[in-house]
Amino acid sequence: xxxxxxxxxxxxxxxxxxxxxxxxxxxxxxxxxxxxxxxxxxxxxxxxxxxxxxxxxxxxxxxxxxxxxxxxxxxxxxxxxxxxxxxxxxxxxxxxxxxxxxxxxxxxxxxxxxxxxxxxxxxxxxxxxxxxxxxxxxxxxxxxxxxxxxxxxxxxxxxxxxxxxxxxxxxxxxxxxxxxxxxxxxxxxxxxxxxxxxxxxxxxxxxxxxxxxxxxxxxxxxxxxxxxxxxxxxxxxxxxxxxxxxxxxxxxxxxxxxxxxxxxxxxxxxxxxxxxxxxxxxxxxxxxxxxxxxxxxxxxxxxxxxxxxxxxxxxxxxxxxxxxxxxxxxxxxxxxxxxxxxxxxxxxxxxxxxxxxxxxxxxxxxxxxxxxxxxxxxxxxxxxxxxxxxxxxxx
Numbered sequence: 060x061x062x063x064x065x066x067x068x069x070x071x072x073x074x075x076x077x078x079x080x081x082x083x084x085x086x087x088x089x090x091x092x093x094x095x096x097x098x099x100x101x102x103x104x105x106x107x108x109x110x111x112x113x114x115x116x117x118x119x120x121x122x123x124x125x126x127x128x129x130x131x132x133x134x135x136x137x138x139x140x141x142x143x144x145x146x147x148x149x150x151x152x153x154x155x156x157x158x159x160x161x162x163x164x165x166x167x168x169x170x171x172x173x174x175x176x177x178x179x180x181x182x183x184x185x186x187x188x189x190x191x192x193x194x195x196x197x198x199x200x201x202x203x204x205x206x207x208x209x210x211x212x213x214x215x216x217x218x219x220x221x222x223x224x225x226x227x228x229x230x231x232x233x234x235x236x237x238x239x240x241x242x243x244x245x246x247x248x249x250x251x252x253x254x255x256x257x258x259x260x261x262x263x264x265x266x267x268x269x270x271x272x273x274x275x276x277x278x279x280x281x282x283x284x285x286x287x288x289x290x291x292x293x294x295x296x297x298x299x300x301x302x303x304x305x306x307x308x309x310x311x312x313x314x315x316x317x318x319x320x321x322x323x324x325x326x327x328x329x330x331x332x333x334x335x336x337x338x339x340x341x342x343x344x345x346x347x348x349x350x351x352x353x354x355x356x357x358x359x360x361x362x363x364x365x366x367x368x369x370x371x372x373x374x375x376x377x378x379x380x381x382x383x384x385x386x387x388x389x390x391x392x393x394x395x396x397x398x399x400x401x402x403x404x405x406x407x408x409x410x411x412x413x414x415x416x417x418x419x420x421x422x423x424x425x426x427x428x429x430x431x432x433x434x435x436x437x438x439x440x441x442x443x444x445x446x447x448x449x450x451x452x453x454x
Contacts (some may be wrong), residue, residue: 061085061135061452062143064444069178075441076141076417078295079449082442086134090121092306100124101107104134110147117430118182122189127139143198145448146239147440151203152229158206158447161187161199169201174285175229200448207241208234210275218283232287234279235269236382243379244271245443246436253375258367261438262391263382264292264333268360270367278370280363286321289359294334295324296359326352339390353394360396368402368431375431378404379422381438386416392424397435403430422445 060080066073075087082231089101098115101108102125109132129135152172153434159165166187173180183201190199208216217225224230231364239261241254247255254274261267266289270280280296283350289295298320306316319328327333330341341349368375380392389411396406404425411424416437426431 060142060202060449062145062445062448062452064145064147064441064448065143065186065190066147066441066444067182069093069182069218072125072186073412073441074125075445077442078297079444080453084447086129086154086257089127090115090125093118093121093200100128102128102132104132106349107132109393118185118189119192119340122186122193126193137195137247139401141194141197143200143448143452144194145202145444146183146187146190146201147203147204147444148183148201149235150176150233151201151205151209151435152233155201155203155206156209158200158444158451159201160451165201173425184304198452200444200451202238203448204235205233205349206236207237207267208232208276208279209242211278216387224257225306228256230283232279234267234269235281235285236261236265236277237276238267238443239382239438240267240271240276240279241437242440242443243381244274244276247377247379248274251376256374258371258375258378260364260378260380260385260395261382262360262380262385264296264384266291266360266382266384268367270370272371278367289363290356292335293322293325295320295328326356329355335384335388338388339388342390353391357391357394359399361395364399365402366393377432377434379434379436381436386421386435386437389415392435396425404433405429406433 062077062079064075064077070093072093076085076232077083077084086102086104090100092098093115094117099110099112101110113124126138133351137142148169149171152175154168160376169180169184218230220230240259241258244257247257250428257271259269259271265285267279267281270277284290286294290396302315307313330338330348331336338349338353344354384391393406396404405428407424407426414420414424414435415420421436423432423434
């Protein structure tokens with residue numbers, strides 16, 4: 060079965076085509092700058108890469124171009140060969156604890172949740188509607204980034220605020236990066252031959268950790284929005300909310316504060332840079348702000364790992380680093396694991412330096428005597444979308 064795994068943003072549409080259940084990638088690419096001057100299309104298949112400037116007024120144009128290119132380049136002989144499309148949808152609220160076949164009711168629910176993800180859910184809907192218009196009878200599946208975390212208990216997901224806020228406005232912890240956390244969990248379940256107890260550190264420009272007990276999420280760091288939890292590339296993570304009111308009294312607008320907490324805080328706010336490659340270089344040169352920023356960043360991640368160790372009552376099968384930084388930054392991993400020595404978690408520095416997903420190397424980076432093994436595995440959210448989609452539509 061050929062199916063598409065799609066991630067639609069406000070001005071982008073990224074895609075992969077898979078042959079399932081073999082999980083073979085047939086092609087991948089993107090439509091960029093949708094609705095913006097200078098829009099373009101790119102696709103890779105076999106050993107070929109095509110890039111072209113093309114006017115993309117909206118997501119419907121993007122999907123039309125994608126489908127035309129698939130046929131014109133002989134990737135499919137006709138659109139009938141594409142049997143399903145899986146869509147990444149950031150927010151599924153409390154209703155969706157798994158991926159679901161898209162119906163009119165599901166579309167309406169995604170629209171209703173737009174207030175909780177104003178940058179993401181409307182973009183996903185544009186992608187869904189564009190495929191619905193261009194391939195009207197195709198099966199489509201919504202894969203929610205919040206779904207994996209819906210196994211959290213009320214004790215874990217509620218905030219200590221008036222309970223009516225939860226009942227009336229849906230104020231609660233939702234969690235994000237769920238497709239990644241689910242992918243890593245399933246990898247360990249298969250590898251260990253059981254429902255694993257894990258601490259997963261998805262560390263990229265955005266970062267979230269999850270505590271997984273017997274294959275199910277029991278807690279995660281991101282909350283009502285993706286700005287909660289650990290310090291990130293440009294996001295603050297957890298803060299004292301009172302500073303918002305204080306800054307507004309000083310003349311800041313709410314919109315200004317929100318923008319700065321999301322886009323000008325975190326590593327960028329402290330060091331002036333958010334790209335870890337630049338930061339690592341400054342850190343090795345012992346530049347003052349880099350030492351400060353990396354110390355803050357890695358301490359907050361280590362503290363959540365320790366918290367989740369307690370939440371899992373010390374019964375942890377593995378700690379796993381994943382996503383861009385987790386997969387490829389041996390300096391950041393070392394700084395985090397070294398802060399966990401008191402828990403008996405010990406790094407093998409040689410293995411850590413050698414284990415880089417960009418070089419095709421994954422596996423254990425801890426010493427044999429480490430109380431908990433520490434792994435580095437590459438995540439694959441697009442493949443997780445494809446797997447969920449296949450499982451739903453295969454019959």
